[in-house]
Amino acid sequence: MTPLKLLVALGAFSAASHAMAWDYVLLDASTPAKNRTITSEQLGVKTAKPFSVTLRTLHGGRQEGVSIVDIDNGTMKLSVVPTRGMNVLQASVGDVRMGWDSPVKDVVNPAFIELNGRGGLGWLEGFNELVTRCGYEWVGHPGMDNGELLTLHGRAANIPASTVTLHIDEKPPYAITLRGELKEQAFKKVDFSVATELVTEPGSASFALNDTLTNNGDYAKEYQALYHSNFSTPFLEQGAKFAAPVKQVSPFNDKAKGDLPDWQTYRGPTKDYDETVYNVVPYADPKGDTLTVLHNKAGSLGVSVGFNTQQLPVFSLWKNTDTQGQGYVTGLEPGTSFSYNRRYQRPLNLVPTIAPKEHKQFQISYSLLADKVAVDNALKRVTEIQAGRDTEVRQAPLVDLTEH
DSSP: OOTTTEEEEESOSTTBOSSOOEEEEEEETTBBBOOOOEHHHHTTTOSSSOEEEEEEEEEEETTTTEEEEEEEEEEEEEEEGGTTTTTTEEEETTTTSOOOOOOOOOOOGGGGGGTTHHHHHHGGGGGSEEEEEEEESOOOSSSSEEEEEOOTTSSGOOOOEEEEEEEEESTTTEEEEEEEEEEEEETEEEEEEEEEEEEEOOTTEEEEEEEEEESSSSSSSOOOEEEEEEEOOTTSSSSSSSEEOOOEEEEHHHHHHHHGGGGTTTOOOOOTOOEEEEEEOOOOOSSSEEEEEEETTTTSSEEEEEEEETTOOOOEEEEEEOHHHHHEEEEEEEEESSSOOOOHHTTTTOOEEOOOOOOOEEEEEEEEEESHHHHHHHHHHHHHHHTTTTOOESSSSSSSSGOO
């Protein structure tokens, strides 16, 4: 594999892509990784927003050997971690960052994480990303299910991608697509693959994830997916607000029940607050599309997370408004399931199955709302989807955790 080798399509590259494009193999399980940079200037692209893609390798401590792909689309800078489930580490536009400050500072190589540790909470030793994939065999809190310890939020975030490719359209708007393949496999247990895709365009303040889960086995299997999307300042602050078209909301547990009247507003950093979580069933438009919004107190800056409820029917709102050092952060988390252990979610019909050779798609969009006009437009869209329909506020958690 030659560094910076350019493969120019003279026709259709595949049945799925008929546009002429540039394609690169950045990482392959059979070939040592080599740092490289691809720029719009090298490609001869004349654009008002020059772009670049860089592959680099981290060294030292628990991040030794971790691969990072940095995408600068001319407006937004993104960092993706192939070594950690193709998770999105951070994104920024100018000095406005989408992400948070975890006590975990390193981008930890999964080789140094024991998921079974800490009673199944070992996942937390690497948790610091903007978007963390959770699944796909299971999501949720650790605990036993059918005689097996299920660790926090599954394995996906700690599976290194086996192949990573870069695809850049040769024609405007020169869409940049980073693809990676995750393999979740265990003899007699599971044979899943996940084709991940991150797409952005030069000059855009947004990106999208398009993931395809495939059951390669000969038997139907349960699966779960959750996209742990994490934000802090400058969006999160005292008086910040969350908005969504809500069909039903309920507290995750008894602690969250106490704050239920204020579930859509946020505190500033609060010592000993720990966390509260709310289960949300969103409304959607006739196509199944819905939108969630987090914005600052003034409504002048925010982020939106869009998804399709036919793919991801429920949503978890994680409010971890503890101290800055402990991790002042909120999670906007579309999923097939809530964050209860899998055994509690079967009675809620939130443990779907995937047939042999079947594919399941998950598409999520993320946008920076850079000013009041953008925030107001997103909130207007939320109101349009709600369409005057009532919100059911359930006072009791969906699961009585005290009985188990």
